[in-house]
Amino acid sequence: MIDEKKDLILQIQKNFSKLSKGQKLIAQFIIDNYDKAAFMTASKLGLKVGVSESTVVRFANALGFEGYPELQKALQEIIKTKLTTVQRVEMASEFSNEGAILKKVLKSDMENIRNTLENIDPKDFQAVVDQIFSANRIYIVGLRSSTALAEYLGFYLNLILDNVKIVGYGISDIFEQMLRISKDDLVIGISFPRYSNRTIEVLNYAKEEGVPIISITDSLLSPVAGLSDYCLTGKSNMVSFVDSLVAPLSLINALIVAVGMREKEEIRECFNKLENIWEKYNIYDNKNQS
Template sequence: MVDENKKDLISQIQKEFPKLSKGQKLIAQYIIDNYDKAAFMTASKLANKVGVSESTVVRFANALNFEGYPQLQKGLEEIIKTKLTTVQRVEMASEYSDEGAILKKVLKADIDNIRNTLEKIDYDVFQQVVDKVCHSETIYIVALRSSTALADYLGFYLNLVLDNVKIVNRGISNMFEQMLRISDKDLVIGIGFPRYSVQTLDALNYAKEQGATVVALTDSLISPLASMADYPLIAKSNMASFVDSLVAPLSLINALVVAVGMREKDKITEYFNKLEDIWEKYNVYERKDQN
């Protein structure tokens, strides 16, 4: 069940504003005016910025029915995913003191994204997706913007295991032309993270209308892609800057490809043996005996 407080936290703060103490109202007003900055502040930093005690920040979170400040912070992060412009993301990144701070912040954010993905992944849904990948007639992968890198990666490796994978993109032909023959025997894997591509959503909607099964690889169950999906796969992508964090989604894709590969182990062993002969014959990869 979606936590409505987190879905529309700013409205919740405005609703509770008259009941707050003087110090809590200062915090509330700062968050309303600067939610994009507050989402990345510690309780201590927010307290110093507003001019209240850290305990007042904690009590403010409690007043909004959060267990503590970290939960309130996560609520803010959910809001800004779709509201922040690229310019605002650049401004956030400029607050880092130096390159060393940037390195630590980004790597830590990616580690947290993988950890959160592992803790919250629905294993039953994951297994059902593996089943669908193995038994669908054709697999269409739909992704645009920065998510095209994930689509290319997933398509490349699935095509080494299977022979029925198509990557749908905005190339010479229209996306709908590429999906013209889609049917209820097919699977569509839509990939999208904030800010969500309207064209990706249109393509998934078309797939649903044709009776195809839809898998969404996205960041949240309240994502517009997840709402269209028969099987939502959730990978956290909380960003530390203007660059989208795609580490957790890529890790989930790795797991999906490996799981499918193990289902088709005997088939792909023969296939890879043939590939190795071709790679060696045509010098695709550097040989160990080459100097």
């Protein structure tokens, strides 16, 4: 199998002379239109360049892949951080109707959750929970589309632990919000394609200060993973211009529950107080409850 770190396009170019006539047609199309080819089925790619589906499969085999799906995933991994929003919108134009969109997106999210479950290491997950409990203060950094994940994780962790700070854009600069960070603290960085440069800069700063770092990202090849002491990966393969955060959110849910189960008594006491406050100040609608 080709190393994912290598440029697949360059690999195709190097092997071009060894390919059959039909395979060269496929290769040239991928080189010229890699952003489109990455989301084409084998049959659609073959139809586009005028070869059979079996020729497309043999082309993938010639590059060292077990089948076309593996080649397709490798292409997607390479390009997903390079695609502009406009290119993502163009990818979605092949959907025939709203029903097709619904089916495609939900199936993609299911696949992301399944891949996340298959690839995560329970020992790494437990180590992350241990790190959370050993930290004096916890700083959570997630910008752009990852802001929703950071806010969600921070909201629940703060109810459980009461030592959590969500770092984000506001009156104070991000680095000012981390001014008093120390080696006894912990930074949790959340970043998914397209990766935020500001998040990477913040994690670099934390690393320079000797602070332990946990990253929640889509791949061990992501720029934030390389800066981390511990990395949890949640698949976020997209089918359109919208980032898929379903699997990452499910992973974060599991993390919150795991932390909470170590603090059962504290959580019970905390939520008892909250229920009284919610009832007193009518935070929730209880009219329809029996």
